[in-house]
Amino acid sequence: MCEPSAIGRRRRRDGAFLDRLAGGLVRAMDHALDADDLSRRDGLLQRLDPRVKLTGLLGLIVVAVFVKSLIVLGGLFLVAVALALPSQVGLSRLARQIWLKVLAFTILIALPAIFLVPGTIVARLPILLWPVTLQGVRSAAFLLGRAETAATFALLLILTTPWPHVLKALRVFRAPIVLVAILGMTHRYIFVFLESASRMFEARRSRMVGPLSPRNRRRVATATAGALLDKALHLSTDVQSAMVSRGYRGEVRLIDDFHTTPIDGLALAGFAAIAAAALWLQA
């Protein structure tokens, strides 16, 4: 039999496991609500037609992936920051939501490249004497620069555009209507399931009177996932019945209520000019 203190520690650890599972889901919901709130504020990017914004920002992402000059890549990163500030997206938010996350992930891949990519040796690591190559440093800088710049543009799109508008704007790229409809419904269901999963974990936690073994923790997680799948399929049947009862026969129609203004034309020209300048400078 375990000592009380040991049981206490294990209970806390088991509770922490379920807390982490539920906490991750709640954070995802918070992130979405936060983005929705920001997209309705008055800012530079918020004022643009979503189709123009989607085309312009996706174009800049492609250019950021395409350019072969670190200076131009740095310039594009500054453009992203310059677009963020008048759109009420602060630097601390960008750092918290994207820069630090991308840095944490990319540095694991980029850092060893400094030593592993063969080329001209420019320095040696103190003590270990590992060679730092010029090609390795450039390669790491490209990887980090591209990932940060592209992710910043992508985040700006989502933080300044309500999700249903992003989906409708996808029609600019001839995305099938049925895909747009599925994406819209998926987005709504995600929140239903996130809440549902979070409640299931909470319910399980409230019934815990002893520690859970790792095997039982896995069982809780997989049983929750299984129950969620069951619910998902039931929900789809219910929704289908409701749709059919309203006259749905398999054809999806969307109301396209976007209106472009002269400012949108100017913005599109601005995006195109930035992309062209970046490509011209790197050439």
Next chain:
Amino acid sequence: MHIPDGYLSPSTCAVGFAVAAPFWYVALDRVKRLLQTRLVPLLAAVSAFSFVVMMFNLPIPGGTTAHAVGMGVAAIVLGPWAAILAISIALMIQALFFGDGGVTAYGVNCLNMAIIGSLVAYAVYQAIAGRAPIASARRIVAGAIAGYVAINAAALAAGFEFGLQPLLFHDATGAPLYAPYPLSVAIPAMMLAHLTLAGIAEAIITAGIVSYLQRANPSLLQTTAMAANDQEAERERIAAAGGWRGTRPLWIGLGALMAACPLGLLAAGIAWGEWGTDDLQNPEVRQQITQASGNIAPPEHVPAGMERLASLWTAPMPDYAPPFMHDANFGYVMSAIVGAGLIVLIFVALSWLLGRASPSRERSA
């Protein structure tokens, strides 16, 4: 596993979209015909489920945690085509809304996780589960192995895509422009993480959900179990029908691909690793090889073993250019026709041999 923007070159991303597009088209066509009015709500619900499952961190043996993708579960419950669509949609929401996986790398991510993952998971599950009863423990084992193999197949594809980048894309100084590690580093690095942590997480979630559904809602496992039997009936039907009508779309596709063969001539330079002894002696080609190999020059002299083996067989149509054809484009098309014709002949001969063998087996049985 979710490749972000900037890790792959634009051309690799474009190839990813081009390869994924026919699978999306076929999947949508098949699923639409099958589900009709159920298509939109079912795919939306399962995509949302896949998204949420990707956020579950599972404790795995060894004291650490890892998250699963859920490709095995979707393929086992819905079949491979609906799973391709459901996981592709979940990946799109992750890329656009949560910044998990790049927008430009979306096609490649779908190719790895949604297409390769779902097809491999389904094939492995069907091969192992066979016609076992729905409540059989064999189905749980099949689910675990299907999830494990599927995520590792997807990781292998991702490792291959990463590893190609430094070979194909670098700047004037030789610095890799995208993912910096060659195949010899990228593939082991990807596989190590997936053969251990991620593979086990995928196996646990797939087996756990199959086991849960066996107890709670076995009817959900019936769809693909029945499909396996239907496929066998379909195979028998196709074998019985045969002929031009059944295979017409495939012949038309083959013809179109043959006509498109000269597109290969647009590619500049020489394919990496496909050098002949002449190429290693040609200064211009040697320079190309050096550039494509991260500034590592090929050996000064042709390796003795390569020289010896190169003379063993002389191809009748070297470099897809028959000696009697003066136009390279026609030479390519001619090579495609001859190659495809030879393959068809081999299969006709094999099917004839198998056809002769099978009645005797039936008689002996």
